[in-house]
Amino acid sequence: MKSILLSAVALLSVAGAANAACSPDYSGVTLSVSTQNGPFIASALKDAAKVWEEKTCGKVNIVEFPFSELYPKFLTAMSQQTGDFDVIGFIPAWVPDFAPYLSTMPAEMQKGPAWDDIHPVYRERLMMWDGEIKSATMDGDMHLLNYRADLFEDAANKEAFKKKYGYDLAAPTTWPQYYDVAAFFTDPAKGLYGTAEAYKRSGQQFWYFFSHAASYTNNPKNPGSMFFDPETMDAQINNPGWLKALEDYKRGLAYNPPGALNNGSGDVRPLYAGGKVAMNIDWGDSGVLGATKGESAIAGNVRTAVLPGSTEIWNYKTKSWDKFDKPVASPFLAFGGWQLAVPADSKNQAAAWSFVQVATSPEVSAKAIVTANTGVNPYRLSHYTNIDNWSSIFTKEEAESYLSAQKASLDSPNVALDLRIPGFFNYTEVLEIELSKALAGEEEPQAALDNIAAEWNKITDEFGRDKQLAAYRSAMGLPPLK
DSSP states (O other), X not given: OHHXXXXXXXXXXXXXXXXXXXXXXXXXXXXXXXXXXXXXXXXXXXXXXXXXXHHXXXXXXXXXXXXXXXXXXXXXXXXXXXXXXXXXXXXXXGHHHHGGGBOOOOGGGSSSHHHHTBOHIIIIIISEETTEEOOEEOOOOOOEEEEEHHHHTOHHHHHHHHHHHSSOOSXXXXXXXXXXXXXXXOBGGGTBBSOOOOOOXXXXXHHHHHHHXXXXXXXXTSTTOSSBOTTTOOBOTTSHHHHHHHHHHHHGGGGSOTTGGGOOHHHHHHXXXXXXXXXXXXXXXXXXXXXXXXXXXXXXXXXXXXXXXXXXXXXXXXXXXXXEEEEEOOOBXXXXXXXXXXXXXXXXXXXXXXXXXXXXXXXXXXXXXXXXXXXXXXXXXXXXXXXXXXXXTOOHHHXXXXXXXXXXXXXOTTOBOOOOOTTHHHHHHHHHHHHHHHHTTSSOHHHHHHHHXXXXXHHHHHHOXXXXXHHHHHHTTOOOOO
């Protein structure tokens, strides 16, 4: 009997020690964490899950769907309170639609060094809706210009470019310069093209279009007027600034590799890293992939710059072009970065927020941002200052270029925020249909934009113009109308 009691005590001691190692203890809890098909983002969450499981003794099941299916699956599940998901990985543009069904971040997560380390643009703008923190940034996103140092710094190229265009070969600061550079390097006989952008419908195409449009429509004299009139909510997408952007965007097809209309954002990265193009426009993923030895043909030659700007920006109030003495950069925070949130119908909310805290922690995120194909880009202040962390993939020159371009974009006085209002999916679905027709030559650019504007105005009225106007002004950082 005594031996049985001793054995029982021993087993209890082992169990107690095991539970003590679980901090906090979520043994017996299995979280359903869902996002888009990997490797981008899903692989980062899988890596985070291993850390969380070891720390808490809980389990994580990663559920992946194609990007195009995320919005309807998440919204349907949350609105019907199915409890299917404990954590969802999604984009900031969907927050207005998802917010009523999301729990609020625990107050204890909204303070301390890890909280203060998040760049203010993400912490104070993109994680908040209606005064509450509804999500946590796990990825910092903006479009950047990537280019190759081996081509741009080559003496023969520099001489030939200067002779042809009359100015020095360098990272373009305006779109006309961008097309000069793209034309200069496009040489199909050598298998080299000037640039690569995404043009594929459902391949995150419209964000590339928006990056062009920001330069011509995000007027510093009229904040918040890029997408809609911030006083009436009338669509602005068919004004001359947007037309110029669409004409530019379409013009770029001539300098992309063949089949560009079928390329999504995931396709422009290997084109750059594989040495097939002199430049590309993409999120920060291209820089990481391009610098990763064994994955890239251009390692050591990755350079990054803020998106080109413009010396002319459309003024929707005066209906004329405002001219500026030097190019105005309007770096576009395309997408805004993936976010994690906990649905209100989750039966494991405490554990779910614990997972979010681990996945977005300085330690876990620091590893994710330097790992190829995670899809995670810098969003913490420490991400931009800890140069040593980047030495595993970047040379010093590459790291300084990459990080300074991202920080300069975020800190730009005319930074352009992405569209973020209820019905985002409805607006962009219409946009992609007409945009694809214009790119394929099936419809004239102005006609396509006119169709989009008409449909956008209908959608706005269906959702309620006053409601949409209030949401739009809030998303653009404007005060409520009196």
